[in-house]
Amino acid sequence: MMADYLLFASERYALPILQPLAQALQAAGHGVHAWFVDGAAGAALPPPVRMIGLREAVALRPRAVFSAANWVPTFVTGAKVQLFHGFNVEKRSDQRGHFRVRGLFDLYCTQGPATTAPFQALAAQAGHFAVVETGWPKLDPLFRDDGGAAAHMRAPAGTRPVVMFASTFTERLSAAPHLLDVIAAEVARGDRYWLLTLHPKCPPELFQRYRSLVGPNATFFETEQLVTAQRAADVLLADTTSVVSEFVVQRKPVVTFRNRAPKPHMLDFDDPSLLPAMLERAFAPTLELQQALTAYADAIHPYRDGRSSERVLAATEALLGGELGRLRRKPLSTWLRRLQIRQQLGYWGP
Structure with a gap:
């Protein structure tokens, strides 16, 4: 009916x-x-x-x-x-x-x-x-044919690994203001490709500063493309945003900055200068980390159909x-x- x-x-x-x-x-x-x-x-x-x-x-x-x-x-x-x-x-x-x-x-x-x-x-x-x-x-x-959308978003990376950055708008929890300079340095280095986004409620001036990083080593995408970006990325860098959980459902590693409630499936850090080392750990996950990712994903969203x-x-x-x-x-x-x-x-x- x-x-x-x-x-x-x-x-x-x-x-x-x-x-x-x-x-x-x-x-x-x-x-x-x-x-x-x-x-x-x-x-x-x-x-x-x-x-x-x-x-x-x-x-x-x-x-x-x-x-x-x-x-x-x-x-x-x-x-x-x-x-x-x-x-x-x-x-x-x-x-x-x-x-x-x-x-x-x-x-x-x-x-x-x-x-x-x-x-x-x-x-x-x-x-x-x-x-x-x-x-x-x-x-x-995340688990259906996307018509090549994720592959298209990833294409500018070539053979480079891909990092996605997402941040909450909650001021006391947001990584965006604290990590801007170190992310800019990572983007400039160019050994990885970056997919950048911010919560729609983040301040306009923060959007402007992150958009300025767009070039051969990074792109900025809007909220409506979030799932496509999650499929395209190998590792997520974030904070206490719920995007962390969405990404983990794929059993992919996440690096979190000052997460409010860090858990075994996260690689959490509180000093911006540690970002390069944390990314290295994420791109070479231990068996223990992989098991923690799987356990958490099964608890929050076991459906992969x-x-x-x-x-x-x-x-x-x-x-x-x-x-x-x-x-x-x-x-x-x-x-x-x-x-x-x-x-x-x-x-x-x-």
Whole structure:
């Protein structure tokens, strides 16, 4: 049965999460519509996804709303499905971070065992949402034919190894300001090729300085090309960004600068001058490091078939079909957040 579905985003980094899901919906013959607000306003997914606004989203009466934000407009009809905008990288406490339940969603589609068990425990306690482990749609392209996109991005490197650099926007955690000079020196040396990017919320002047490194030994890419770059790179240099976890799913080495919660699968350091030595270690990983990478990848995202989007759709249908059990009513304590969402979006209708 054909139905209409709504994709919701409030930041540009949600686009690579929603695009594989849009393709799965289209392949199943459904109507796919997207409503982007705030930081994602003005962005678009490729046709035949139809970009719509607030009034159209309400009138659409979608069968489900898939959100890659930590909130969702509750006044739009349909099941509210949380897809997550990143992995749990422990930037904040569980109560304020990844495992915070805001009372807005009916279904949480978790990425792997490391997040499934905690959310199942929360669901058992709250009773107003269901949890299904599906894997993360954003990573589907990591394990599917990309039409040569990664090879094309890597082509300027020739036979050189490729390093990708990504950084969070959180000022106290960002490596970008601290590593600029040493990265510039590595780029100038030219024995490796660099793929550079920054979180869209990083300061414009930081973007300008990293873009100035572009040349025969480096390129700068945008958020929408993140998955392609992850496929193209051999090693990642980052900080406490969730890109670290995305990259590790491929079982490739990561070097982290002052990670908030360093773990055995990371090569963490705190002195910028140590970067060359850390990269050398990453390009010659020990057996112990390789085993740690595999163990962590299996815990956070064991799926390597590129079909997490299809599992999200199946879980949503199971929810709508009553197969996941009867959910309690959302708690009255969410009324203030619902009111704030209406105020934020300027909607006071039914």
